[in-house]
Every structure is written in C-alpha cells, then in structure tokens.
Amino acid sequence: MRHLLDIQSLSSEEIHGLLNLAENVKEILYRPIPKVPTLRGKLVLLLFYEPSTRTKFSFERACKVLSADTMSFSAKGSSLEKGETILDTIKNLYALGVNLVVIRHSLSGTPHFIAKHLKIPVVNAGDGIHEHPTQALLDLLTVREKLRTFTDRKVAIIGDIKHSRVAHSDILAFQKLGASVFVTGPAHLLPEPKEIPFFEVKPGGFKVCLKPREALQDADVVIALRIQKERHGEAFIPSLREYAQNFGLGPRELEWIKPGGLLMHPGPINWGVELAHELEKYPFQVILDQVENGVAVRMAVLLSLLSGE
Amino acid sequence: MVRLIKEGRILDPSLGLDLVGDLLIVDGTIRGVAPSIEYPEKVDTISARGCLVIPGIVDIHVHLREPGEEWKEDIESGTRAALHGGVLRVACMPNTKPPNDSPEVTSYILEKARERAHVKVYPIATITKGQSGKELTEFGRLKEAGVVALSDDGKWVSDASLMKKALLYAKNFDLPLISHCEEPNLSNRGQINEGILSAKLGLKGIPFSAETIAVVRDLLLLKETNSYLHLAHLSVKESIPFLRWAKEEGLSFTAETCPHYFTLTETEVDGYNTIAKVNPPLRTEEDVQAIKHALKEGLIEVIASDHAPHSPLEKEVEFELASFGMIGLQFLLPLSYDLVRQGFLSQQKLLEYLITNPARVIKVDPPNFREGSPAEVVIFNPEKDWVVTEECILSKSKNTPLLGRTIKGKVEAVILGEGVFRL
Numbered sequence: 001m002r003h004l005l006d007i008q009s010l011s012s013e014e015i016h017g018l019l020n021l022a023e024n025v026k027e028i029l030y031r032p033i034p035k036v037p038t039l040r041g042k043l044v045l046l047l048f049y050e051p052s053t054r055t056k057f058s059f060e061r062a063c064k065v066l067s068a069d070t071m072s073f074s075a076k077g078s079s080l081e082k083g084e085t086i087l088d089t090i091k092n093l094y095a096l097g098v099n100l101v102v103i104r105h106s107l108s109g110t111p112h113f114i115a116k117h118l119k120i121p122v123v124n125a126g127d128g129i130h131e132h133p134t135q136a137l138l139d140l141l142t143v144r145e146k147l148r149t150f151t152d153r154k155v156a157i158i159g160d161i162k163h164s165r166v167a168h169s170d171i172l173a174f175q176k177l178g179a180s181v182f183v184t185g186p187a188h189l190l191p192e193p194k195e196i197p198f199f200e201v202k203p204g205g206f207k208v209c210l211k212p213r214e215a216l217q218d219a220d221v222v223i224a225l226r227i228q229k230e231r232h233g234e235a236f237i238p239s240l241r242e243y244a245q246n247f248g249l250g251p252r253e254l255e256w257i258k259p260g261g262l263l264m265h266p267g268p269i270n271w272g273v274e275l276a277h278e279l280e281k282y283p284f285q286v287i288l289d290q291v292e293n294g295v296a297v298r299m300a301v302l303l304s305l306l307s308g309e
Numbered sequence: 310m311v312r313l314i315k316e317g318r319i320l321d322p323s324l325g326l327d328l329v330g331d332l333l334i335v336d337g338t339i340r341g342v343a344p345s346i347e348y349p350e351k352v353d354t355i356s357a358r359g360c361l362v363i364p365g366i367v368d369i370h371v372h373l374r375e376p377g378e379e380w381k382e383d384i385e386s387g388t389r390a391a392l393h394g395g396v397l398r399v400a401c402m403p404n405t406k407p408p409n410d411s412p413e414v415t416s417y418i419l420e421k422a423r424e425r426a427h428v429k430v431y432p433i434a435t436i437t438k439g440q441s442g443k444e445l446t447e448f449g450r451l452k453e454a455g456v457v458a459l460s461d462d463g464k465w466v467s468d469a470s471l472m473k474k475a476l477l478y479a480k481n482f483d484l485p486l487i488s489h490c491e492e493p494n495l496s497n498r499g500q501i502n503e504g505i506l507s508a509k510l511g512l513k514g515i516p517f518s519a520e521t522i523a524v525v526r527d528l529l530l531l532k533e534t535n536s537y538l539h540l541a542h543l544s545v546k547e548s549i550p551f552l553r554w555a556k557e558e559g560l561s562f563t564a565e566t567c568p569h570y571f572t573l574t575e576t577e578v579d580g581y582n583t584i585a586k587v588n589p590p591l592r593t594e595e596d597v598q599a600i601k602h603a604l605k606e607g608l609i610e611v612i613a614s615d616h617a618p619h620s621p622l623e624k625e626v627e628f629e630l631a632s633f634g635m636i637g638l639q640f641l642l643p644l645s646y647d648l649v650r651q652g653f654l655s656q657q658k659l660l661e662y663l664i665t666n667p668a669r670v671i672k673v674d675p676p677n678f679r680e681g682s683p684a685e686v687v688i689f690n691p692e693k694d695w696v697v698t699e700e701c702i703l704s705k706s707k708n709t710p711l712l713g714r715t716i717k718g719k720v721e722a723v724i725l726g727e728g729v730f731r732l
C-alpha cells in the first residue's frame with residue numbers, strides 16, 4: 001500500500017491488516033504517557049481545503065502519539081485564494097521535506113490527483129462526494145470490537161447516500177469484509193439506478209430500500225448520516241422537520257433492529273433531526289467509541305505508510 | 310504546374326465517382342479523372358497506389374480558440390492540424406473570447422484566416438449576444454459579414470421561446486442553427502457520464518436525459534416553426550428514437566456525432582483522467598453501438614470532430630476544475646474509417662457524412678472532382694498504422710486520450726490548389 005486514497009482499491013486482506021494494526025496500537029492511547037517515538041523525525045502535512053475540526057484533530061492526535069511533526073493549513077489564508085494551483089502548492093510544500101500528506105478537499109479525486117504527482121504517501125481525509133476511507137476503517141474497527149465478526153451481518157445506512165463520502169466508503173468496506181449493506185433515505189438522495197452495480201461488491205450484498213423499515217429490520221448495525229438541507233444552492237429536502245419525521249431515527253425505529261444492534265453516526269450530529277434526543281441514552285450507541293477508534297485507525301494508517309521508508 | 314495522381318481508388322460522393330485510376334490537376338484545378346491518363350509533357354507524378362483519393366473533408370464543428378485563447382490554439386495552428394488530417398475546410402465555433410457575436414469579430418476571424426490559415430475557414434456566430442441566452446444577435450449583419458451558421462455551442466439556448474424566435478428569424482437569412490443539446494439544470498456541475506464510473510469516482514453524473522430532453526424540445530420547436538436545425542455531437546442511445554420520429558415527420562434537420570462517441574467509452578476517465586473529460590461525456594459501450602447503428606440507419610448523417618484544444622493549464626488540475634474537450638482534427642478521418650471496416654457504412658456513405666452532408670448544412674458546395682473545380686484532394690492510406698505522439702500532433706494542445714495509441718489509416722498527401730503537402 002503506497003497511499004490510502006479510497007476503500008475501493010483496498011483488498012479485504014489490506015483492510016484486515018490495518019484493523020489489526022489499529023487494534024494493537026490503540027493500547028498506547030491508554031498509557032500514562034500516550035506517546036511513542038516510532039515516527040520521530042517524520043513530517044506530516046495536513047492540508048484541509050474544507051472545514052473540518054474532528055478529522056483534522058484526529059489526525060493531529062495520531063501524529064502526536066507517534067511523535068511525528070505536523071504542519072497544517074486550512075483553506076482560509078492558503079494559496080488557493082491567491083490563484084496558485086494546488087499542484088504548485090503541493091510541490092512547494094514537498095520541497096520543505098514533508099514525508100506524508102493528509103488531504104481533505106471538496107473536489108472528488110483531488111487526493112488521487114496529487115498522489116500522481118508526489119513521490120510520498122498521500123492519505124485521503126475525505127474528498128468531495130467520493131470517499132472517506134479512514135472513516136470507514138474506524139467504523140469497521142468499532143463494529144469488529146463490539147460484534148467480532150462481519151459475515152452475514154446486516155448494516156443499514158440511512159440518509160443522503162448520494163452525496164455522502166462516508167456512505168460510499170462504508171458501503172464498499174462492510175461488503176468487502178462479508179457484511180451486507182442496505183441503504184435508505186429520500187429516493188432522490190439514493191444512488192441512481194445506473195450507479196447501483198458499482199456499489200454491489202458481493203452478489204446480493206447491496207440493496208437500495210425506499211422504506212426505512214426494510215433497511216432497518218433486523219439490522220446488526222445502523223449508521224445514520226448527517227443531513228445537509230442544501231448544497232451549492234440546490235435544496236435537497238423540503239425541511240428538517242419533514243426529514244426528521246420520515247428518515248430520523250427514534251425509539252420506534254430502533255425497535256426494528258436486532259436486539260443489541262449498534263447505532264453509529266459519523267458526526268457532527270443534528271440531534272432531533274437524524275437522531276432523536278432520547279437515543280443519546282441508547283445502550284448500544286457507540287458514537288464516542290468511533291471517535292476514539294478514529295485515532296487508532298489513523299495511527300495504523302500513518303505507521304503502515306511511513307514505516308516502510 | 311501539372312500534377313498527376315496515379316493509380317488511386319478515386320472516390321467522390323457528390324459525383325458518385327468510384328474508380329481506380331488517375332486524377333489530373335493543372336495549375337491547381339481539377340482537369341480530369343480516368344482509369345488511365347497519359348500527359349504529353351513532364352508532370353509531377355504522385356503515386357496513390359493502395360490509397361483512397363478523396364475530396365477534402367469538411368469539418369463543421371471546430372474550436373480554433375482565436376480570438377482570446379491563443380495559448381490553446383489559433384487559426385494558424387488549428388488549420389495546420391486540419392490540413393494534416395485531410396480536413397480542408399473548417400467551420401469554427403463562436404465561443405471565443407470575446408465570442409463571435411458581432412460582425413466585427415467575424416471580420417477579425419476572416420482577416421486572420423486570410424493571412425494565416427492553411428485551409429478554408431468558415432466562421433459560425435452565436436445565436437444570442439454573449440452566448441447569454443437572452444437576446445438574439447444580428448443575424449442579417451452577421452450573414453453579411455460572412456458567417457455560415459449560428460450556434461451557442463457550449464451552451465443550449467434554454468429559453469424555448471427565444472429559440473423559437475431564432476428558428477424563425479434564421480429563415481429570413483437562410484442561416485442554419487446548430488444546437489448544443491444539453492439541458493443545463495440536469496447537467497449542472499456534472500462531470501462525466503452518469504453510471505458506474507460516476508459512482509466509482511464520486512463525480513456528479515451527466516444523465517442521458519440532459520441530452521435527450523434538449524433534442525426533443527428542439528425537434529418540437531422545429532416542427533412548429535418549419536425551420537431547419539442541425540443537432541451537434543449526439544452521444545446517447547436514448548436520443549435516437551426521437552431522430553427517427555423527426556424523420557418520419559419529415560422535419561428538416563440533420564444530426565451530428567463525433568468519432569469519440571463511436572470509438573471511446575466512459576472508462577477512459579477512470580483514474581480521474583482529465584484528458585478524456587469532454588462534453589457531452591463519453592458514454593457506455595451500449596451508447597457507442599447505438600450511435601453506430603444510427604449512422605448506419607442514416608439518422609445521424611454528419612460526422613464532425615468537435616476539436617476542442619486545451620492546454621495543461623486547463624487539464625492538469627483537479628478533475629472538477631478541468632475544462633471539457635479533446636482535440637480531433639487529425640483523427641477524424643482515420644477513426645471514422647473504422648465504420649467502413651466494421652461494415653456500418655460504405656466508403657461512399659462515409660464520405661457523404663464527412664464531406665457533402667456537412668457542406669450542405671452550411672450551404673456551401675463541397676470539395677469535388679468536377680472538371681474545373683479547385684484542387685482539394687486528400688490521399689488517404691486506410692491500412693497504414695501510426696502511433697499518436699505529441700510530435701505528430703500539429704495543434705498547440707495535445708489533449709487527446711489517443712496519445713500513445715496506434716491508429717489505422719493515415720493521410721499521406723494533400724493537394725490544395727497549387728500546393729502539395731506530402732505528410
């Protein structure tokens with residue numbers, strides 16, 4: 001593995017390898033002094049061309065635990081606004097001695113684009129509506145910790161599937177490890193019929209459902225996505241209350257899933273819209289486990305990309 | 310100067326000519342075609358054995374980028390590429406900077422062409438001022454200045470009422486309208502064909518309906534106005550039945566496609582390959598087959614290149630920021646000849662699609678081998694393989710997914726008036 005650009009190009013062996021590594025290094029986070037010298041002297045560049053606090057902090061934390069140095073910038077005040085091309089920016093920063101680039105960008109394929117032009121590893125921290133591979137890895141790790149196996153598990157994803165890079169990575173990742181993925185949400189925010197074959201990784205492993213209950217029934221894992229009312233001036237849903245009433249999860253919906261089924265959300269959550277307030281107390285809600293596993297997974301990614309050097 | 314082209318397969322779709330023999334050119338003018346011509350004096354003999362000898366191709370969909378984007382292409386470089394592709398007349402699209410929406414810009418283009426063009430250049434002007442889709446341009450004055458057609462290419466005239474006015478007003482001046490069929494709300498921010506690849510790459514898809522809805526609306530307006538319309542660069546299977554309907558209705562229209570729509574598929578963009586980003590986008594194998602069958606059926610009867618040069622500045626960027634378009638002048642004839650090899654078109658039919666039909670769209674006499682016509686002759690070896698390299702591309706821009714590939718069929722020589730170019 002030279003880069004981590006997306007889930008689609010990873011084999012199930014590579015995914016398991018990363019999860020095993022993440023599980024091993026997670027222990028470091030619980031030490032009195034959670035720091036190891038493994039990546040001392042390595043310089044990691046965090047390029048966030050799109051606002052993000054969670055993912056950026058998570059990567060930063062992972063770097064610090066492993067003793068890697070970081071440089072970071074966010075879109076504001078970057079060269080982007082001065083009309084410099086991203087390629088110029090990257091090449092200049094590379095000349096400063098960077099060992100690895102983590103990039104978040106609002107345009108799909110930007111990490112792939114810079115990876116073509118750089119000799120150092122590139123990690124995709126979310127690109128446009130394409131993929132968010134480290135999010136999928138942390139979701140997998142969380143499920144593996146709680147449920148141990150993936151085979152014959154049913155994973156339900158509810159929300160704006162079409163524009164969610166998290167959903168795209170999760171759909172591929174869970175199937176690669178043997179689970180089936182059922183997606184549901186407003187029909188115009190589900191994959192186009194012509195796009196569905198791509199998401200079917202294993203035969204029968206992917207299903208698009210119009211009725212939330214069909215997706216949720218007996219699910220082992222439920223992932224609710226963050227809903228955006230509009231994007232680029234295009235309105236996606238009539239109103240938040242309409243969404244909450246029809247596609248939000250509450251106690252009634254959780255009755256449908258398997259007893260002990262996990263509830264996940266990539267955050268940030270709109271409480272009262274995607275998830276009813278009562279669900280904060282749902283015993284199998286693992287949203288904070290996801291955050292913690294995010295650090296472990298990102299440590300594993302950094303280690304496997306930088307240790308070969 | 311006397312030139313004798315010997316032993317070629319001589320084809321001319323406007324004369325229905327098809328014979329193996331010789332073609333005589335005296336002082337830049339066609340002087341005869343016969344199985345064997347002996348000339349008493351010393352002549353410049355050009356052997357065409359194993360080659361087709363055909364009139365120059367007429368490409369009515371070319372972006373020469375001048376004025377305004379000369380770093381991509383200009384009239385000199387674009388027409389040089391045309392000459393090397395056997396394209397001896399080009400009609401240039403008006404989406405320049407500024408757009409060709411006034412007689413002044415038209416005159417500028419014609420003057421530049423007179424000074425520097427290697428082949429005949431016909432300007433096309435916009436339908437609406439500034440291509441803004443709001444107000445018609447001065448059709449009469451543009452015609453007077455020398456435009457042969459009108460098109461907002463790059464954009465569809467989405468205001469149906471305005472398009473209807475344009476279709477009617479164009480009749481006053483016998484000016485053909487060329488429609489870039491793309492419903493802009495459906496294609497808004499779209500990058501590539503909607504399908505497997507758009508899902509894989511996380512790029513917004515351009516659905517077939519964006520093209521087909523535009524085609525249908527335009528055909529309905531045509532029925533209502535009894536005018537004439539040319540539909541540019543069709544790419545999807547779903548548009549074809551409506552062309553059949555329009556033929557049955559007896560509407561006066563012609564439809565065009567480009568070699569990339571019957572040669573390449575969406576898989577070219579995999580890996581975020583911006584070089585293959587084009588509008589309309591490359592579609593699926595099913596669409597490729599449908600376009601070929603539509604050519605065979607005569608529903609699409611013009612092939613043009615939609616030559617759209619872009620430099621690395623517009624292409625070596627994030628996929629969603631990259632410009633749409635690929636160059637095509639030098640590949641138009643060889644790629645189209647595949648249709649003959651695959652049995653979709655006869656040689657004669659193919660030449661109609663490349664020479665006489667496009668000439669009819671812009672209402673000019675096509676290049677031909679009638680005695681007394683100026684020499685516009687292309688010698689094409691359909692069996693010769695060549696590798697596409699940056700060096701053999703004469704355009705300033707090299708944006709084509711064909712780079713590095715082997716193409717069958719090469720233009721060996723061009724005789725244009727007094728000039729002869731051995732390529």
Ligand SMILES: [Zn+2]
Nearest residue numbers: 462463489541
């Ligand atoms: Zn166009």
Ligand SMILES: [Zn+2]
Nearest residue numbers: 402462463615
């Ligand atoms: Zn065009």
